[in-house]
Amino acid sequence: MRNIKTFIQDFGWPRIIIFLFLVGLFIMAPFVQVRLDASISDVLNRFGQNAIMVLAMVPMIQSGCGLNFGLALGLVSGLLGATLSLQLELHGMIGFLSAIVLAMPFSILFGWIYGKLLNRVKGEEMTIAMYVGFSFIMFMCIMWLVLPYDNPTMVWGYAGKGLRTTISVENYWLHVLNNFLAIKIGEFFIFPTGLLLFVALFAFFMWVFLRTKTGTAMTAVGSNPDFARASGVDVDKMRTISVIVSTFLGAVGIIVYEQSFGFIQLYTAPNAMVFPAVAAILIGGASINKASMVNVVVGTILFQGLLTMTPSVINSLLHTDMSEVIRIIVSNGMILYALTRKMKVSK
Amino acid sequence: MSAKKKFSTFLSRYAVVIIFLIITIAATPPSGLSVRYILQELITRLGRNSFLVLALLLPIYAGMGLNFGMTLGAMAGQIGLIFAVNYSIAGWQGLVFALLVGLPISVLLGWICGLVMNRAKGREMVTGYILAFFMNGIYQFFVMYMLGSVVPMGNKAIVLSRGYGIRNTLNLESVRQSLDNILVLRIAGFSIPVVTFIVIAVLCVFIAWFKKTKLGQDMRAVGQDMAVAESAGIPVEKTRIIAIIISTVLACAGQIIFLQNMGNLATYNAHDQTGFFAVASILVGGASVTSANIANVFIGVMLLHAMFVVSPLAGQNLFGSAMIGEYFRQFIGYGVIALSLVLYAWRSKKAAAEARLGLRGVNNSHNNKVEITTKNGGQA
Amino acid sequence: MNGSTSEKNGQNAQNVKKRRLIIRAALLAVYVLLIVLMIHSGRRHTILIDNKDPHDGSYSAIDGMEVSIDNQEPLEYYRGDRDKAVVQGQKHIIKVEIFDDGRKIEKSFAVPLWTDMVIIYVPKLVNGIEPWLEPFTVTEQLEESQESISPDEEISFQSMGSPQLEDLGKASPTP
Numbered sequence: 001m002r003n004i005k006t007f008i009q010d011f012g013w014p015r016i017i018i019f020l021f022l023v024g025l026f027i028m029a030p031f032v033q034v035r036l037d038a039s040i041s042d043v044l045n046r047f048g049q050n051a052i053m054v055l056a057m058v059p060m061i062q063s064g065c066g067l068n069f070g071l072a073l074g075l076v077s078g079l080l081g082a083t084l085s086l087q088l089e090l091h092g093m094i095g096f097l098s099a100i101v102l103a104m105p106f107s108i109l110f111g112w113i114y115g116k117l118l119n120r121v122k123g124e125e126m127t128i129a130m131y132v133g134f135s136f137i138m139f140m141c142i143m144w145l146v147l148p149y150d151n152p153t154m155v156w157g158y159a160g161k162g163l164r165t166t167i168s169v170e171n172y173w174l175h176v177l178n179n180f181l182a183i184k185i186g187e188f189f190i191f192p193t194g195l196l197l198f199v200a201l202f203a204f205f206m207w208v209f210l211r212t213k214t215g216t217a218m219t220a221v222g223s224n225p226d227f228a229r230a231s232g233v234d235v236d237k238m239r240t241i242s243v244i245v246s247t248f249l250g251a252v253g254i255i256v257y258e259q260s261f262g263f264i265q266l267y268t269a270p271n272a273m274v275f276p277a278v279a280a281i282l283i284g285g286a287s288i289n290k291a292s293m294v295n296v297v298v299g300t301i302l303f304q305g306l307l308t309m310t311p312s313v314i315n316s317l318l319h320t321d322m323s324e325v326i327r328i329i330v331s332n333g334m335i336l337y338a339l340t341r342k343m344k345v346s347k
Numbered sequence: 348m349s350a351k352k353k354f355s356t357f358l359s360r361y362a363v364v365i366i367f368l369i370i371t372i373a374a375t376p377p378s379g380l381s382v383r384y385i386l387q388e389l390i391t392r393l394g395r396n397s398f399l400v401l402a403l404l405l406p407i408y409a410g411m412g413l414n415f416g417m418t419l420g421a422m423a424g425q426i427g428l429i430f431a432v433n434y435s436i437a438g439w440q441g442l443v444f445a446l447l448v449g450l451p452i453s454v455l456l457g458w459i460c461g462l463v464m465n466r467a468k469g470r471e472m473v474t475g476y477i478l479a480f481f482m483n484g485i486y487q488f489f490v491m492y493m494l495g496s497v498v499p500m501g502n503k504a505i506v507l508s509r510g511y512g513i514r515n516t517l518n519l520e521s522v523r524q525s526l527d528n529i530l531v532l533r534i535a536g537f538s539i540p541v542v543t544f545i546v547i548a549v550l551c552v553f554i555a556w557f558k559k560t561k562l563g564q565d566m567r568a569v570g571q572d573m574a575v576a577e578s579a580g581i582p583v584e585k586t587r588i589i590a591i592i593i594s595t596v597l598a599c600a601g602q603i604i605f606l607q608n609m610g611n612l613a614t615y616n617a618h619d620q621t622g623f624f625a626v627a628s629i630l631v632g633g634a635s636v637t638s639a640n641i642a643n644v645f646i647g648v649m650l651l652h653a654m655f656v657v658s659p660l661a662g663q664n665l666f667g668s669a670m671i672g673e674y675f676r677q678f679i680g681y682g683v684i685a686l687s688l689v690l691y692a693w694r695s696k697k698a699a700a701e702a703r704l705g706l707r708g709v710n711n712s713h714n715n716k717v718e719i720t721t722k723n724g725g726q727a
Numbered sequence: 728m729n730g731s732t733s734e735k736n737g738q739n740a741q742n743v744k745k746r747r748l749i750i751r752a753a754l755l756a757v758y759v760l761l762i763v764l765m766i767h768s769g770r771r772h773t774i775l776i777d778n779k780d781p782h783d784g785s786y787s788a789i790d791g792m793e794v795s796i797d798n799q800e801p802l803e804y805y806r807g808d809r810d811k812a813v814v815q816g817q818k819h820i821i822k823v824e825i826f827d828d829g830r831k832i833e834k835s836f837a838v839p840l841w842t843d844m845v846i847i848y849v850p851k852l853v854n855g856i857e858p859w860l861e862p863f864t865v866t867e868q869l870e871e872s873q874e875s876i877s878p879d880e881e882i883s884f885q886s887m888g889s890p891q892l893e894d895l896g897k898a899s900p901t902p
Contacts, residue, residue: 120689120692120696121692122692124688126470126472127688128685128689130473131681132685135677135681135685138680142671142675142678145670320492324487325484325488327484328481328484328487333481335477336474336477336481339467340463434770436765438769438815440769441769444766447758521771
């Protein structure tokens with residue numbers, strides 16, 4: 001009995017409630033004419049799509065920089081990589097991988113600058129990150145209009161100049177991961193093996209990285225900066241490294257998302273992807289300065305599962321579209337919960 | 348050495364104001380707008396927005412940073428207006444009615460906001476920001492599903508065709524400009540809404556008076572140092588909550604003033620911008636996260652809105668694209684908040700570092716020797 | 728000595744509590760009073776001014792007249808006209824000036840608080856037939872339209888399709 005109690009305390013009531021809610025939705029599904037296999041397939045798909053962006057939150061949390069509300073910088077690097085890959089007419093797996101490779105220099109550059117900025121403002125990172133993210137996205141909006149792309153599938157047809165808001169990757173690298181070794185059962189269920197393998201691979205890399213010397217130093221900086229400094233660790237350098245890694249993962253994350261989703265979404269779209277990632281890692285149990293692979297996986301499954309199942313089930317049940325409102329309440333509620341938790345190690 | 352230092356301190360303190368002035372002045376000629384038009388716009392916008400920005404003062408005073416949770420007050424005000432329109436209460440009576448209805452709601456929401464912020468000390472701004480989004484969800488739920496069904500709405504014209512939920516846009520013509528138009532002063536071709544400004548002036552007087560009361564002094568003490576205030580016997584938690592409640596109520600009234608000038612209510616998104624505009628205004632006016640005064644409010648509203656009036660057209664004429672002008676405007680808008688926050692954080696770190704140097708009794712010109720220990724700024 | 732001080736302290740505490748309660752009750756009363764006042768003085772009503780021939784022929788419409796409500800602009804009414812005036816509050820004055828014989832009639836009336844629309848049959852008013860003021864509801868409107876020509880436009884608020892919500896986490900507001 002006591003074990004269960006401690007487990008519940010650790011896991012947290014809100015997460016248990018969400019988990020039970022999700023299970024409840026799955027149970028209800030067949031009764032409201034929602035196909036269970038399609039739903040599970042959807043959830044797996046969305047999990048894979050978003051997992052790496054959630055993973056991007058981990059380094060900065062571990063190093064004490066807080067929740068990366070500035071993930072936008074990484075997302076934009078990914079967008080740059082993706083659009084360049086299309087501009088260079090690269091297809092298939094090569095196109096996908098080159099998008100990542102092309103995004104790398106941008107993400108390293110942006111991450112480095114952003115890291116230096118954050119080091120100057122220790123203590124207020126989150127709010128600043130948000131606004132740096134917003135203004136950078138606005139700046140990129142101008143750039144998307146002005147940069148000399150000329151691939152006809154990407155630019156506005158009429159003027160021939162300036163990128164479209166949504167660009168399809170259908171002829172380039174749509175589903176290259178998803179379809180890799182995919183397992184199809186029946187008409188509605190596709191197990192996106194390649195996608196999940198890729199996610200597992202990156203999660204593994206991160207896990208290993210956190211156990212290297214640099215990774216451990218980073219964690220030390222996050223949980224006890226004075227001790228870390230006393231041990232001779234260069235706090236600022238570790239924080240900058242964490243920001244660069246986070247930014248790069250953000251870039252990879254959005255490219256993975258795009259190959260699964262099918263579209264590159266420019267302009268103000270990246271804004272909508274930051275908060276879900278934050279919410280997911282918090283639902284997964286991370287705190288402001290500690291996050292693990294388990295948090296990533298659990299959080300993404302719960303969050304994306306909720307996002308997938310709620311619309312279909314509740315809409316069929318109540319014949320109204322309450323899904324949007326529920327999403328807003330649940331995801332922001334989770335972030336609030338995490339922000340108000342008493343931390344074991346004070347800031 | 349000292350003069351140069353003074354100059355650089357001055358620059359960093361007023362960097363944002365200076366940047367804004369430069370951008371606005373630079374963008375005025377290409378925008379093609381007359382100075383007269385810009386001035387009239389400024390007068391209107393001052394009347395419309397100042398109250399909302401003034402609502403931010405008390406939380407800053409109490410050390411809680413920029414109250415992004417003011418959006419909650421805005422939502423309360425909107426619910427008040429929905430009821431005013433529902434019962435066909437027009438004119439300034441409609442506004443007062445809306446305020447009276449919104450009052451208990453904003454007190455409740457402000458109380459919740461204060462409680463939440465007390466549990467997230469040190470992270471109030473992000474928390475307020477997220478709380479605003481969270482409450483937005485609740486607001487949407489209430490207005491889209493509860494109003495008209497569980498809460499009967501007599502006026503069927505404002506209800507959606509499906510029978511419950513309020514329409515997307517509410518025409519506020521029954522209360523449109525009813526505060527502004529009570530007394531309009533027309534001089535030199537400008538039209539000035541006198542009563543609106545009187546109301547704003549009353550609020551300024553109230554705030555000035557409030558700072559002198561015991562409660563106001565308590566807030567200041569809490570703002571400066573919570574631990575010291577606690578040991579002095581001040582109920583820190585309660586004082587902070589009161590600061591947020593007052594701010595939320597003021598935001599409720601401010602949003603009503605804002606909407607009566609606009610003339611219509613975008614039921615589901617009118618409050619989205621409120622926090623952003625107010626915060627940007629006060630920061631542009633030279634305020635920081637820990638200190639703000641009434642002058643910051645008015646200077647900020649004027650500068651921010653002048654820039655917003657001028658830059659879209661300037662962008663359009665300079666770059667040949669209205670979109671670019673629009674994006675540029677938003678880029679500057681967010682950029683300025685980011686810049687202000689960065690400068691503030693940077694300044695306070697420097698001040699803390701210098702204070703430590705002072706303790707060591709080291710002469711300022713020998714800064715470099717103790718560089719290593721102060722490089723990491725102390726806090727995580 | 729001690730006993731009476733602590734008694735006084737106890738008494739003071741009681742007084743403070745009582746005072747607080749009274750102040751709060753008073754504030755609540757003021758709040759309710761204000762709301763009632765606002766509703767009374769602020770509630771808007773639409774007054775339909777009717778100058779049509781009735782179906783039962785009990786009276787006839789007036790050939791030409793000018794009608795004004797309170798301090799509003801007077802409007803001209805001819806046989807078969809119907810127009811509306813929007814007013815705030817309950818007590819109002821209607822002024823009629825008939826062209827033919829130059830008669831001027833002034834009557835004051837009160838609109839029931841919760842009635843949105845009322846209709847004044849001016850011919851009835853002029854000829855002293857009671858009642859010349861009645862509440863006007865949508866059902867009456869429908870009855871009328873079934874009998875004769877459709878009535879004038881009603882007040883309507885602007886509206887647009889179905890609600891759209893912000894996307895989750897749409898964190899960048901557009902100024």
